[in-house]
Amino acid sequence: MRHVSKPLVQDPSQQSTLQLSVPDKFFTLETTDGAARAGTVRTAHGDIQTPVFMPVGTQGAVKALEHRSLEELDAQIILSNTYHLYLRPGTTVLREMGGLHSFMNWKRPILTDSGGFQVFSLRELRTMNEQGVTFRSHIDGSKHLFTPENVVDMQRAIGSDIMMVLDECTPYPVEHDVAKKSMEQTVRWAQRAQDQHRAVEPLYGFPQYHFGIGQGSVYRDLRTECAKMLVDMDFDGHAIGGLAVGEDASLMYDMIEVSNTVWPVSKPRYLMGVGTPENILRAIERGVDMFDCVMPTRNARNGTIFTTKGRVNIKNARWKGEEEALDPGLDAWASQNVSMAYLRHLFHAGEILGLMFATMQNVALYLWLARTARQNIINGTYASWSRETIEQLNAVRS
């Protein structure tokens, strides 16, 4: 087993705490502030201080952002996707190259989603039964079968530090009885995935942790039931899936609370695919530890810039001659060295460099958000800090 220690520590005073922690324990809950939690997730590729935001690198690349920039911005872990990597470059190439870390030349941790969400998004192209889900590739129309077992095998080939089970993503809105059947399918698949995870060894000599995914749409009883059954399967961590699919934010927060009542405090909790800075802070407040979302990267490419003083549409005429830097309070190069006027020009001129700088700023903001949330949990100031921060970040600057 390789031990790659993470060189950057936010606060030198934390260093001793980290070194005192038991090294073979996957998750350590270090402190709480209300329901909000600060902890450490340990993997062979380095430690992850939670709450954490994971930039999305669906196809083995965070869109428009170099590896070096991710490290510089202190991204502790990135997320990639089994569905996409299975189709391209394929598990044969990934095995030949010694797994995704080696293929990408990315040295820090990687979490892979199972691809359940992507497969179930292919409405026209897929059929499901007890065994698994058959679908046609969005790339070439070729036919493929995903089962709970082979999705574990694929993630063995990828060599991610944290693997996700194949789940059925319940559509929204949905009746209670349909949601119940779907959730029960997810639970049966979770058990098969866990059996496979136990039966088959990792390929690259380091442990790969395995998370279950809770479903149950917006029904409290189903979320609770699902969570309880997953807890019995002894996963390394628990995810909350099927949210931010169109429901009111209040319902989403409700489902998070219900789930976190069941998940044991000793294991990390991951809210999948969510969301705005406010969504993230309100979920942290309710005890979530891990996040991923395409919002910072995708919105960057549309010209929506998240700053510590609010949201900016960089294409607006308002920024035409504006010399102010994007976000002088953040330490990313683009935040300090790119003016509003220059970024606006790059967008209007259709320059790739604009997408690169906007992405750098937005990812820096999301990473800052999770890092600063952690610091405020440790300081016992989370409630007041998050209230102020939500107000600042929700402002629309125009």
Add this chain to the structure above:
Amino acid sequence: MRHVSKPLVQDPSQQSTLQLSVPDKFFTLETTDGAARAGTVRTAHGDIQTPVFMPVGTQGAVKALEHRSLEELDAQIILSNTYHLYLRPGTTVLREMGGLHSFMNWKRPILTDSGGFQVFSLRELRTMNEQGVTFRSHIDGSKHLFTPENVVDMQRAIGSDIMMVLDECTPYPVEHDVAKKSMEQTVRWAQRAQDQHRAVEPLYGFPQYHFGIGQGSVYRDLRTECAKMLVDMDFDGHAIGGLAVGEDASLMYDMIEVSNTVWPVSKPRYLMGVGTPENILRAIERGVDMFDCVMPTRNARNGTIFTTKGRVNIKNARWKGEEEALDPGLDAWASQNVSMAYLRHLFHAGEILGLMFATMQNVALYLWLARTARQNIINGTYASWSRETIEQLNAVRS
């Protein structure tokens, strides 16, 4: 006048030579090897060691390459374009922002082409007379007039370290009498541009040098006549324009030789928009000092990678599982840390990161080429080195 010294010196033994040079001299010819020359161009934003390749940042941005990467790769100067910058962001914004260096936040030298080439490429959209050239914007169809005088004024607003005159770009192929008339127009415009350059002060407190552009298509007598008339106007440097437009390479080399017979040795010589690595090495052999070309950046985005061992089409199946780094001999991050297999994947997956890494490699190669040419001129080994290098770089790797 600001003096910003260039911190990076290729060879520590050269440092004393640089410090001994007269600081107020724009160009110093340091040594020759056959007709090949090594020199230093001095500007307010730093010294430029020649031969030099200038990465192209047409719209105030080198496509898909960060400022920091350019500095890291030791780009000594970049090129931008008056036509594009005049249309967008416009000279009003550039003046407000204190010029292009400040707008871009680029601290090293900038050369701006006049936009003549771009305007004359708009066949359908422009009309020309003695006064200047009227054209319609490729962006919004609006009507504009470029004259030798206002193109100088625009470059004052841009604040480039080296400005180019407005020239008429003779089409190719062309009859001798048409080429002659076109060349004479270019010469009359050059005199008006030079008068304007002398009449109007820089806006930002540092000197802006001014280059004339030789035309004359592929006719030796016209190239000679044009060059002689431009020499009399006492420009700071001389450019060879209107080549690499479809003529045989041997004709191009011939026109370079003819022109360089006339240009005084005491001033830098710039071959505009050329070309392949071989073109550049053969032009250096004939006494050219400065180059720009979109080839490294544009070809990168098409998946053509220039390496020190030859050219690669990265999309080919050949590279599917190839762990070899792009070009371990170069010191760019992508050259050493990105495998052929990963770059191929990024191209097939349509990831912007693929364009970024390919661009980094190709620009690194072109900068390495000019830098190593200089070293071999200084060592007196240019002929044998360039012969071997042309052979290596022309190889197609498949």
